[in-house]
Amino acid sequence: MKWLYQRILKPILFLLDPELVHNLFVQFGAFCGKTKLGRCFVRSLYGYKGKPINWTVDGISYASPVLLAAGFDYNGKLAGVLDTVSFGGDEIGSVTARPTKGNPKPRLRRMVKSKSLVVYKGLKNDGVEAIIQRLKNTKKPKNFIWGISIAKTNDDQTVTTKAGIQDYCYSFRRLNEENIGDFYTINISCPNVHGGESFTSPELLSPLLKELDKIPCDRPIYLKMPINLDWEEFQALLTIADQHRVHGVVIGNLNKNYDEANYPEEAPENYRGGLSGLLCKKRSTDLIRRTKTTWGNRFTIIGCGGILSVDDAIEKLDAGADLLQLISGMIFEGPHLMKDICKAIEGNVALDKTMKN
Numbered sequence: 001m002k003w004l005y006q007r008i009l010k011p012i013l014f015l016l017d018p019e020l021v022h023n024l025f026v027q028f029g030a031f032c033g034k035t036k037l038g039r040c041f042v043r044s045l046y047g048y049k050g051k052p053i054n055w056t057v058d059g060i061s062y063a064s065p066v067l068l069a070a071g072f073d074y075n076g077k078l079a080g081v082l083d084t085v086s087f088g089g090d091e092i093g094s095v096t097a098r099p100t101k102g103n104p105k106p107r108l109r110r111m112v113k114s115k116s117l118v119v120y121k122g123l124k125n126d127g128v129e130a131i132i133q134r135l136k137n138t139k140k141p142k143n144f145i146w147g148i149s150i151a152k153t154n155d156d157q158t159v160t161t162k163a164g165i166q167d168y169c170y171s172f173r174r175l176n177e178e179n180i181g182d183f184y185t186i187n188i189s190c191p192n193v194h195g196g197e198s199f200t201s202p203e204l205l206s207p208l209l210k211e212l213d214k215i216p217c218d219r220p221i222y223l224k225m226p227i228n229l230d231w232e233e234f235q236a237l238l239t240i241a242d243q244h245r246v247h248g249v250v251i252g253n254l255n256k257n258y259d260e261a262n263y264p265e266e267a268p269e270n271y272r273g274g275l276s277g278l279l280c281k282k283r284s285t286d287l288i289r290r291t292k293t294t295w296g297n298r299f300t301i302i303g304c305g306g307i308l309s310v311d312d313a314i315e316k317l318d319a320g321a322d323l324l325q326l327i328s329g330m331i332f333e334g335p336h337l338m339k340d341i342c343k344a345i346e347g348n349v350a351l352d353k354t355m356k357n
C-alpha cells in the first residue's frame with residue numbers, strides 16, 4: 001500500500017488543487033463509511049489487526065493512540081469511518097457557533113520538499129448546530145472517540161473579547177447539552193481569523209476559561225496551544241490553564257514563522273496562514289518536552305505537528321505526549337502511517353511500559 005500511494009496515487013493527486021483533493025477524499029471516505037462493504041474494504045487496506053492496544057487517557061479508552069488532528073474533518077463527515085484507517089479518534093472541527101465560509105481561495109497550498117501545507121482555511125465549517133445533527137445521524141464506530149474542537153466564528157461580529165467568549169461558550173454549551181463529543185478542545189490558536197489569535201494572551205485566556213468553567217461538562221477539556229510563543233509566554237498560558245478546568249493541552253497548532261521554511265523557493269509568493277507538517281515538528285516536540293518536564297502529569301499532552309513517520313511518533317511519545325494527532329503525515333507519507341505507528345507501538349517494549357492501560 002505504501003508503494004501504491006507513494007509511486008502512483010500521490011504523484012497524481014499532487015497534480016490537483018489541494019482543496020479539491022481534500023474534498024474528494026472526504027466524499028470518498030464518507031461514501032465508504034456508509035456501508036459495511038465500504039468499511040471492510042478500507043479496513044482490509046489500512047486497518048491495524050495486531051494485539052489490541054487499549055490506550056487509556058483521562059478515563060477514555062482508545063483503540064489506537066493516533067487521532068486525526070482538527071481541520072481535516074471539519075464538518076464531521078468522516079466520523080463514521082476513520083477507525084478503519086487505524087485512527088483511535090477524530091478531532092472534528094474546529095466548529096464555530098455560526099457557519100463560517102472560510103477565507104478567500106486559495107487557502108491550501110503544498111510545499112512538497114518541506115513536507116508542509118500552507119493553511120489559510122479560516123475555520124470553514126457548517127456551524128455547530130448542523131454538525132451536531134450530522135453526528136447524531138452518524139453511527140459511531142465501536143471503540144472510536146469523537147473529540148470536538150471549538151473555535152470562535154470567524155467574522156467581524158466576534159472580534160470583541162466579549163462576543164468571542166460568548167461564541168465559544170455557545171458551541172461548548174450546545175455540544176454538552178446534546179451529549180455530543182467524548183472530549184473537547186478549545187482552539188485558542190487559529191492563526192487565520194479576524195482579529196488574529198485573540199485568546200493566546202493570559203489576560204484574555206483567563207476570562208474565556210472562567211466562562212467555560214461555568215458550563216456543566218463531565219468530559220476532558222483540552223486547549224489547542226500556539227507553537228510560536230517564547231517558553232515564558234507559553235508557560236504563562238499553562239499557568240492560567242492550571243487554575244481552570246483544563247485537563248490537557250494539544251501541542252500544537254500551525255507554525256507562523258515563515259523564515260523556518262527550508263525551501264523558500266517553493267513557498268507561495270504571498271504567505272497567508274500557517275505552516276503544517278515538518279515545519280512544526282521541532283517546535284512542537286520541544287514544547288512537549290518542556291511542558292512534561294515542568295508540569296509532570298498535571299496536563300495530558302496531545303502531541304501534534306510533523307508526525308511524518310513511526311520514528312516521529314515515538315519521538316513525541318518519548319518527549320512526554322500521551323496521545324498523538326496528525327494530518328500532514330497522512331497526506332505526504334500515506335494513509336498507511338497510522339497502521340505502521342500502531343504496529344510499532346505493539347512491538348515496542350519500552351513503549352508498552354508507558355501504555356496507559
Ligand SMILES: Cc1cc2nc3c(=O)[nH]c(=O)nc-3n(C[C@H](O)[C@H](O)[C@H](O)COP(=O)(O)O)c2cc1C
Nearest residue numbers: 069070071094187252253276277305306326327328
Ligand atoms: C488543512 C488544515 C486545516 C486545519 N484546520 C485546523 C482547525 O480548524 N483547527 C485546529 O485546531 N487546527 C487546524 N489545523 C492544524 C492541525 O490540527 C495541526 O495542528 C497541524 O496541521 C500540525 O499537524 P500536522 O503536522 O500533522 O499537520 C489545520 C491543519 C491543516 C493542515
